Amino acid sequence: MRYQRSSALFAEAKKFIPGGVNSPVRAFKAVGGEPIFIKKASGAYLYDEDGHEYIDYISSWGPLILGHAHEPVLNAVIAKAKEGTSFGIPTQIETQLAQLAVEMVPHIDKIRFVNSGTEACMSAVRLARGYTGKDKIIKFAGCYHGHSDSFLIQAGSGAVTFGSPNSPGVTQGTAKDTLLANYNDLEGVKTLVAANKGQIAAIIIEPVAGNMGCIVPTEPFIKGLRNLCTEEGILLLFDEVMTGFRLAKGGAQEALGIAADIVMFGKVIGGGLPVGAFAASAEIMSHLAPEGPVYQAGTLSGNPLAMSAGLAMLTELNNKPGTFDSLAKKTAFLHQGIADVLTQKGVPHQINRFGSMVSVHFCEAPVIDFASAAKGNNDTFKTYFHGMLDQGIYLPPSAFESYFLNDAISYADLERTVQAVAKVF
Incomplete structure (x- = not known):
């Protein structure tokens, strides 16, 4: 079982913590399955309790803009x-x-x-x-x-x-x-x-x-x-x-x-x-x-x-004001790479981006507000999320959250992420 240790820790947590988590999105309710438990992190990578490595696209939901353990x-x-x-x-x-x-x-x-x-x-x-x-x-x-x-x-x-x-x-x-x-x-x-x-x-x-x-x-x-x-x-x-x-x-x-x-x-x-x-x-x-x-x-x-x-x-x-330009360029690279793959695979999508924030929506029409964001195909998102997770890419476990890139992510990491999208679809 790939996440055996995490599953055991989640079961233990639910005995003492409501829902087993201290912030609801962490429970994976939006995507199904059970959350992974993180043991440590460094630079662009997370390491879970089962020993798996992940490229991290939430950066602790934003603060770790220069990477983990900077x-x-x-x-x-x-x-x-x-x-x-x-x-x-x-x-x-x-x-x-x-x-x-x-x-x-x-x-x-x-x-x-x-x-x-x-x-x-x-x-x-x-x-x-x-x-x-x-x-x-x-x-x-x-x-x-x-x-x-x-x-x-x-x-x-x-x-x-x-x-x-x-x-x-x-x-x-x-x-x-x-x-x-x-x-x-x-x-x-x-x-x-x-x-x-x-x-x-x-x-x-x-x-x-x-x-x-x-x-x-x-x-x-x-x-x-x-x-x-x-x-x-x-x-x-x-x-x-x-x-x-x-x-x-x-x-x-x-x-x-x-x-x-x-x-x-x-x-x-x-x-x-x-x-x-x-x-x-x-x-x-x-x-x-x-x-x-x-x-x-x-x-x-x-x-x-x-x-x-x-x-x-x-x-x-x-x-280092160049950090913001560096992050924006990396985010644009990721945006283009994912868009090219989804277009090639015939997957309906919209990708929104500003600076180092980006999100992928599985829908036909532009996403400009909450109502249009809610029209995304959540089943496709669940497949996408778990498929990426299994390939060592940690994305926000909700279709309603932005990705947050950190500057420790390399272009090799971005290429690997785009290749993972192609495998999922």
Whole structure:
């Protein structure tokens, strides 16, 4: 049995952990079968408990942009750990990472560190509401901003109806303040704004979506959102937990040429350790405690190990800006290779790509939002996923997730991946 050890570990995990995992997508529910358990990783490769090697296309869902066990990051964490792991008291390294992040990202003056992307998005929405004095927010179907109650909302019966909870435990009271729009549909957003005139604090969006596959915003849509927010006194929130420090030094704001009012970070900014952050102008951030009335706190926020990993990672990226071009070229190479194979084999497909994010959709029509992403052939995806896994290629175990390349992946790895696709089909 190829995955005997992993299967045994999964059975044991289910005795003590709900579903056997600490984050649902890891359970392979979307693709069937049982998850593999990873023992170690290095560079572009994962090694499971059964001794198999895999080329990794999730990079821990984004943060390991330079590859696993990247030496400067490891060395920074080891050195800092020897001085103590947590204090709950200010440290210099928090300011060092904050200064570097502010220097790299446009349109921000100050940044607050938290412990996850979920916490960053939750806190940013609270800040937006406190700053504007308004209650409602607009989010987009298919965009994931963590599991805070405000974000676990699906649409009602019409474009201008209140949202309804799509997870037990989310109250109707919370749901009524979250309005749902469709990605790349500016007119739909304008309709919501008009129907809720003067009540909307913020529009929150993944500027390049990664949770319905990789979905790229059209230029009229993303520019239109910026103009609409400016005209209506609404704050534009960019959830850059995935895109921040991945698409460019300055993230999606730089890559798209669009200024957000509040930006949320995670993934890369922690170098592989649990970190989130949110940032804005000095004026907006002055409303945050202890300067202002909007409360946010966290015992492990600014943890020295996480700060040291993040500082090492951002320093590497800041000193080697060619990394982003290198990753984009590798991703384009992979895109073209997979597209050529699927076309030759007569497999209906759409491939979306931006920078080092890419996704393969088994459908005929372009994928521009959640509804079009949902039309993909899930049976074909399951065959694709497990076929690639058996050939040593680890892809996201869901048709609704972007791939995240890391720069340790070689062109030989990419060629091997394309050849694996040909074998699967």
